[in-house]
Amino acid sequence: MNRYDIVIVGAGMAGASLAAAIGDAASVLLIEAEDQPGYHATGRSAAFWSETYGGPGVQPLTTASGPFLNAPPPEYGGESFLLTRGELIMGRGEDAELLDGFERRFAGSGVALRRSRPRDHVPGILPAWNDGLWGPSCADIDVARLHAACLKQARRQGVALRSRAELVSAARQSGGWALELADGGQVGAAVLVDAAGAWADAVARLADVRPLGIQPYRRTVVQVRVDPPAPADLPLVSDVRGGFYFKPEPGGRLWLSPHDETPTDPCDAAPEEFDVALAIDRLQHAVDWRIAAVERKWAGLRSFAPDRLPVYGFAPDTPGFFWFAGQGGFGIQTAPAAARLGAALLLNEPARMAPALDPERYAPARF
Template identity: 40%
Template sequence: MSRHPDIIVIGGGIAGVSAAAELASFARVTLIEGEAQLGYHSTGRSAAVFIRNYGNATLRALNAAAAPLLEAPEGVSDQSLLSPRGELMIATEEEQDELESYCAGATGIEPLAPDEAVKMVPILRRDRLAAAAIEPDAQNIDVDRMLQGYARLFRARGGQVVTGAPVHAITRGHSAWQVGVGDQTLTAPVIVNASGAWADQVARMAGVSPVGIQPFRRSAAIIPAPEGYDVESWPVVVSASESWYAKPDAGKLMVSPADEDPVEPHDAWVDDMVLAEGLHRFEQAVTIPVTRVEHSWAGLRSFAPDRSPVVGFAPQVEGFFWLAGQGGYGVQTAPALARLTAALITGGVAEIADETIRALSPDRFQ
């Protein structure tokens, strides 16, 4: 392993791996992941859905930029990373304003009569439905194929991957960063902080002011498919208040309480009470009981204070690049942010509007 790459990327989730793969076209890059495998935390626990209208205006611009790269992932996969799914949003009487607000700023969403929503997902309780809307173009994302494809591309371009090696020290020398990894010290003029929930910790380690990245826990469970139903053709179903959502998953249903509890960075686990409350909210909206949970897990979604990602060089700190705060949008925005990262670091032409780049910049927290 070279101890003197041009760029060190800290964090082996989809953000770090995709950015490293793009950067490896221009520079010698080493990717460092503290866990034994890439994509162990948030990436490996994603709901794996691409929703064009998900997030604020900045994120929707990133979604639009990422869509063609997910559909034609040259060098990453020989076929699209997306497959049909659809997203059905449903509202009770109390949730109608939230549904209207979401649809008002969206494109490609069609209102749907409650009776039509029940035809689409027959287990929905008609007496609880006041309104519904469908986004037909929401799609599944093959997250594992995406992650492995970017990892292969990175290695093919000469990139080096170091796993099972938490970073324990970062200092700035005269012309380069020194990064302590295990019993070795790597040096590079540029480091990319793609460490997810740990992004502020990595910044502090480097003597860089944190930007306020806050991890939030998100839980999910696999339950059996309702007896007598083939769920594979069903869309993702989301309550308008985001108090739960459900998605077909390999012939079963993945149900999430859509929890968002602030936590410290850690290997997330399910809070049984939070999961039980979320499953109860799901049961109130459908005609079937939850008889058993086959599997459950939790992951961390990490947000900056304004809920937009943080992408760009830290102000007044040479060679420290932020790629953090992707929240629940990290997988679907990764191709766009990876290319933007490469453009900003190498001085290339960005494919994203200047207005969006400014909205992502760490300068906004000054």
């Protein structure tokens, strides 16, 4: 039986970035149930970096991740993973208090927000949408390149990766864990890291660890071609009431979501026609563009802890079990800072942690 200091369950963005951040400070095995890493949430992300997305509790992780994403070190390729776009959070006249409240939530955080008219940013906006907040820092993320860079850096530092290796059983033994994998492998680990996304509670149950109530929710995204074509410099646009968001894609297209959150079991998520229709209807009540074609539609899972903050740290009830889960829809944009935090906690090296982060805020002991 091969033995590792750390076995990480899940090779999506969470597990891959954590493995890369640990580097050669420990022997690490990264296991993935699917044929390839990033099949679920990572591969279906709407791919933006927004300091307001996820709320004030997530914002420190997002902001701390910005410098890495904008100017990654040479071992991650050295080329920015971001393309600045800007974001508009907009509302109708009756939404002024909601916009005021949104602005107050980020007061003193350093996040730049200013009042702005939607028509100054979105051609074809309907007159009812007459108030908004402009966030200039929002950017697109090259998710595929970021994920690939993390996996490459992890491998370069000696991390082993096994795909089609779902965790079948996990038993505590003296000094760690005895793990059985779906590929027939048996491995030992001093520490078991649960970075399994929508399957995080299921992995905990396998290990006889108390689940935290991490709930997957389905999110729908539709690619539409509109007439007139969407401008390439259109910002990320969202409804302050949480009814929709959209962003431009090449060729005058849009990625559009009804901002749905439908509770579901962990699964290979697929879009529902109702949610696709809802997204289109909400867009047509915001802009005067014609929907020329629905070209693609897909769904992904966003998994939240009960308080909607991520969970990073050792389980208080089970030695050697480490939670790295509950990232919701913001796991990509917070990955660099979260990985540094996770590595610091795993290795007991506080200096690895971004100074602005409070690990107690995300500790599993809060539940």
